[in-house]
Amino acid sequence: MDIFENDEQGGNAPEFTVSEISGAVKRVIEGEFGHVRVRGEIGRVSRPSSGHVYFDLKDDRAVIAAVSWKGQAARLSVRPEEGMEVIATGRLTTFPGQSKYQLIVEDIAPAGMGALMLMLEKRKAALTAEGLFASERKQPIPYLPEVIGVVTSPSGAVIRDILHRLRDRFPRKVLIWPVAVQGEKCAPEVAAAIRGFNALTPGGAIPRPDLLIVARGGGSLEDLWGFNEEIVVRATAESRIPLISAVGHETDTTLIDHAADRRAPTPTAAAEMAVPVRLELLSWTADQGARLSRALTQRLDQRRQRLADLSRALGRPETLLDPARQGLDLWSDRLGPALHAAATRKRAGFNSVAGRLHPGILAGLIARERRHFATFAERLAPALARLRRDAARENSRRRADLVTLARRLATAERLRLDGLAERLATADRMRQTLGYTETLKRGYAVIRAEGAVVTTRQAAETAAQLEIEFQDGRLPVLAGSAPKPKRAKSEPPDQGSLF
Structure with a gap:
């Protein structure tokens, strides 16, 4: 049932x-x-x-x-x-x-496929509204990166195509971060790889890439769904290293393509975007070098011809120097007599002045300056004495103020300590008054059993030993030692009740 x-x-x-x-x-x-x-x-x-x-x-x-x-x-x-x-x-x-x-x-x-596409469009609109696909966020791709980081499966044909194309065009250092490119592990591993490359320290033991390539071969919408996940799109948009997205074939489009700095139709095309053709670059460099040499040669020829044309308009060096040489000869002839005349004139002036100089004049000047100094010192002495007296009076006044202040502080502190001592004495007297020892002095006693206070008869009867505390000490007592009260002879024995 x-x-x-x-x-x-x-x-x-x-x-x-x-x-x-x-x-x-x-x-x-x-x-x-x-x-x-x-x-x-x-x-x-x-x-x-x-x-x-x-x-x-x-x-x-x-x-x-x-x-x-x-x-x-x-x-x-x-x-x-x-x-x-x-x-x-x-x-x-x-x-x-x-x-x-x-x-x-x-x-x-x-x-169904319709649900996937609807979810994809909804996610794309939300991320677009956040600005993750904005063109101003895009970074320029370096012309010739030294190190290239590749995020892809290490066992597929994609990595072989990328390495082969890089080797043919311009060999570079390549760091491969192996990830799952399909299934539930795809999105977290790809996002971790992008963030891991960005976390590398420039100049460290492992070189930090100058360019990243996220690559995968073609497939269905379900196969490429990991590259539509929000975690991958955000990691791509946050990457400080320029990133090329090469997911699927030319007709396949995923959300990482919108967030990447460049989108390549195929992994091979991503390698072509990453580096130029070395032979073409060498040819272009040689051509530019030849053009530079021709331009320099032509420019030197033009300057040489211009210098020759201007030199024909100049006179001979001898012609330019003759007037200056003639003037030098003229002044050199006049220099000797002029120096002799100047020395004679200066000597006559010195002799006229030296006659007026003798030690008596200097001694008079020194004596006069000493008298001036003595007069100034006499005038200055009263002022200095007055300053010394004022300073002494000010120091005495300040010293007296400090002594008065110290006395006031000592008096206040003593009064505060006296008040605290009085409050402490009052509290101690109250403690003694309210304590149980004062109650013992009035004839009461405290009964304890095994250290605990006994307050009921039942607790006293069940205790093995009691301890009674009086005013003047404690007394141990056995709990069952008190005699039982005797029954009066006149009272009949208790016969109980039939009911």
């Missing part, structure tokens, strides 16, 4: 607790729907900080609550977004705390 069926009369129907009913419902639902695939539209997506993902699956008539736990959510091939039509695989269970059932989702797949 089913435990949920009632008796026909209902009088002997079993009673169940709420937990028993919830457990029975949980077992029935999980037993019947242990593995289901549910098709519906995603609504009300919630991603709390715990890492779990909560959302609704709905159609035009019903809604089922769904949850993907943290470990399962990280492995989902499709990130749930509101408005997507998907097929969710999982199991039904109940949530007794709210009396509802929910779908524990283990995997999510788009419900």
Whole structure:
């Protein structure tokens, strides 16, 4: 008989607790729907900080609550977004705390190509609104990078094509970061590779690339879906190293193509964008060198001819120097007599002055200056004495002020300490008055058993030994040593009651 069926009369129907009913419902639902695939539209997506993902699956008539736990959510091939039509695989269970059932989702797949395209267009519009695809964010590609970082699968034909084309055009150092280019590991590995290359330190043990190439061969929309994930697009937009996207064939377009600095139709074309052709560059360099040599030769010839034309208009050097040579000869003839006349004139002037100079004049000047100095010192002495007296009076006044201030501070501190001592004495007297020792002096006693105070007769009877504290000390007493009161002879024996 089913435990949920009632008796026909209902009088002997079993009673169940709420937990028993919830457990029975949980077992029935999980037993019947242990593995289901549910098709519906995603609504009300919630991603709390715990890492779990909560959302609704709905159609035009019903809604089922769904949850993907943290470990399962990280492995989902499709990130749930509101408005997507998907097929969710999982199991039904109940949530007794709210009396509802929910779908524990283990995997999510788009419900057709139309759903994928709709989700792609919605994601593209959201990222475009953030400005991740703006042209002003694009960085120029270096003309000749020293080191090129390639993010792709190490075992496919893509990396061989890139290396072969680089070797043919202009050999460069290549760093390969192996990643999965398809499946659920594709997006996180590609994003980690882009951020890993950007995290390298310039000039470190591992050289930091000057250019990045993210490459993959062609495939279906599902195969290339990892390069449409938001984590890859954001890592590409944040890259400080210029990046070329070479995902799929020429007709394939993914969101990483819009975020990259350049988009190549094929991985081979990406290698061609990365470096020029070495032979063409050498030929161009040789041609430019030849043109420079011809231009220099022609320019020198023109300057030489111009110099020759101008030199014909100049006179002979001898003609230009003759006037100056003649003037030099003239002045050199006049220099000797002029020096002799000047020396004679200066000597006569010195002799006339030397006659007026003798030691008496200097001694008079020195004596006069000494008298002036003595007079100035006499005038200055009273002022200096007055300054000394003023300074002494000011120092005495300041010293007296300091002594007065020190006395005031000492008096205030002594009064404060006296007040604190009085308050302490008052508190001690109150403590002694309120203590139980004062109560003992009035004839009371404290009874203890095993260190604890005994306050009831029952506790005293059950104790093995008691200790009584009087005013003048403590006395140990056995609990059962007190004699029992004797019954009076006149009283009849207790016969009990028949009732």
